[in-house]
Amino acid sequence: MTTARKKIVLAYSGGLDTSVAVPWLRENYDADVITCTIDLGMVDLETIRQRAFAVGATDAVTVDGRETLVDEFLWPALRAGAIYEGQYPLATALGRPLIARYLADVARQHDADAVAHGCTGKGNDQVRIEVGVSALAPGVELIAPIREWGMNREDEVLYARDRNLPIAPSNNKYSTDENLWGRSAEAGELEDPWVEPPEDAYEWTVNPGAAPDEPAYVEIRFEEGVPTAVDGETMGGVALINHLNELAGAHGIGRIDHVENRLVGIKSREVYESPAAVLLHDAHRALETMTLSRDQSRLKERIAQEYAELVYNGLWDTAHRRDMDAYVDSTQRHVSGDIRVRLHKGSCVVVGRTADRPLYNYGLATYDRADEFDHTAAKGFIDIYGLPGRTQRRQQGG
Numbered sequence: 435m436t437t438a439r440k441k442i443v444l445a446y447s448g449g450l451d452t453s454v455a456v457p458w459l460r461e462n463y464d465a466d467v468i469t470c471t472i473d474l475g476m477v478d479l480e481t482i483r484q485r486a487f488a489v490g491a492t493d494a495v496t497v498d499g500r501e502t503l504v505d506e507f508l509w510p511a512l513r514a515g516a517i518y519e520g521q522y523p524l525a526t527a528l529g530r531p532l533i534a535r536y537l538a539d540v541a542r543q544h545d546a547d548a549v550a551h552g553c554t555g556k557g558n559d560q561v562r563i564e565v566g567v568s569a570l571a572p573g574v575e576l577i578a579p580i581r582e583w584g585m586n587r588e589d590e591v592l593y594a595r596d597r598n599l600p601i602a603p604s605n606n607k608y609s610t611d612e613n614l615w616g617r618s619a620e621a622g623e624l625e626d627p628w629v630e631p632p633e634d635a636y637e638w639t640v641n642p643g644a645a646p647d648e649p650a651y652v653e654i655r656f657e658e659g660v661p662t663a664v665d666g667e668t669m670g671g672v673a674l675i676n677h678l679n680e681l682a683g684a685h686g687i688g689r690i691d692h693v694e695n696r697l698v699g700i701k702s703r704e705v706y707e708s709p710a711a712v713l714l715h716d717a718h719r720a721l722e723t724m725t726l727s728r729d730q731s732r733l734k735e736r737i738a739q740e741y742a743e744l745v746y747n748g749l750w751d752t753a754h755r756r757d758m759d760a761y762v763d764s765t766q767r768h769v770s771g772d773i774r775v776r777l778h779k780g781s782c783v784v785v786g787r788t789a790d791r792p793l794y795n796y797g798l799a800t801y802d803r804a805d806e807f808d809h810t811a812a813k814g815f816i817d818i819y820g821l822p823g824r825t826q827r828r829q830q831g832g
């Protein structure tokens with residue numbers, strides 16, 4: 435009697451690492467490999483599917499995850515104001531839990547024994563994917579070939595050549611990842627934090643110095659914290675983000691050069707391009723200044739930080755995130771209105787805002803004749819407001 439071969443579902447990008455992983459898993463785990471490729475905005479699924487079969491996959495599953503990414507991950511993160519360490523809009527970090535979800539689904543559908551991925555042992559992504567898969571498909575084994583095989587890039591190329599794998603020799607200078615929310619680049623020359631990122635580290639944005647001399651203006655419409663239209667044209671989320679990536683990228687907006695704290699304890703220099711995300715976060719924050727009270731804004735800012743850390747640290751599929759979503763959802767019920775932004779040589783500046791139900795009130799704010807504020811009431815307010823301080827000073831001294 436022959437025992438059935440193992441079945442492994444591999445997260446497959448079509449790059450060198452995961453292409454080498456297909457024969458490596460077949461040989462080292464005596465397994466059939468089912469690849470799973472997910473389009474989060476930047477992927478040619480059919481080409482990658484063909485390549486999966488060419489490197490020896492038994493089956494090749496492809497998924498268009500773009501709408502789900504936007505509706506279930508990017509919009510909640512935007513509404514929450516989630517930006518890691520004040521800089522990073524979390525593109526890669528938001529894509530991983532969705533990849534984990536699809537991997538878990540495919541593993542279940544194919545009754546697979548294991549899920550494999552191409553992450554290294556030094557990054558955050560291994561944690562995000564494995565924590566996600568093990569939450570959604572408990573009992574499935576997790577395999578990270580790159581952590582195990584001890585091959586460097588040249589070894590991988592030789593390994594591929596020995597097996598006649600049809601892999602185009604790419605000479606990537608950086609390690610990159612991209613989805614609708616942004617592009618991440620690391621390694622190579624970027625590892626020296628003193629060195630300015632070379633121009634070729636950027637692909638989505640023009641150098642701000644080379645951007646048009648004339649500013650562009652763009653108006654974003656939000657409904658309950660979700661962007662729904664640009665310049666009066668209603669758009670679905672995927673189209674809206676693609677459009678803003680183009681537009682803001684052409685004005686050099688969204689370049690981020692950051693030394694960040696990884697979950698695994700390493701500091702790492704990362705270069706990001708997130709034109710749409712940077713623009714939308716700025717616009718969304720501006721609309722909140724019109725519609726949230728001071729107290730709401732203050733607590734929400736704290737939640738934003740907690741939310742960003744949770745996303746970065748791979749804890750998307752937790753009750754803690756769902757609880758924060760419930761809070762954020764409640765804060766967004768009046769975050770509807772329009773924001774006008776000026777794009778010019780790498781800067782995006784909010785220059786106009788209007789809300790459907792603003793807290794901003796002209797009659798209260800104006801210094802003109804239309805002023806409705808009762809100036810005489812200020813005196814009594816200040817008396818009482820300063821009372822505890824005066825009392826303490828009198829009774830206890832400075």
Ligand code: ARG
Nearest residue numbers: 526527558609610611618704
């Ligand atoms: N440092 C970022 C993060 O952890 C991006 C990682 C991107 N991965 C890559 N292979 N370049 O979210």
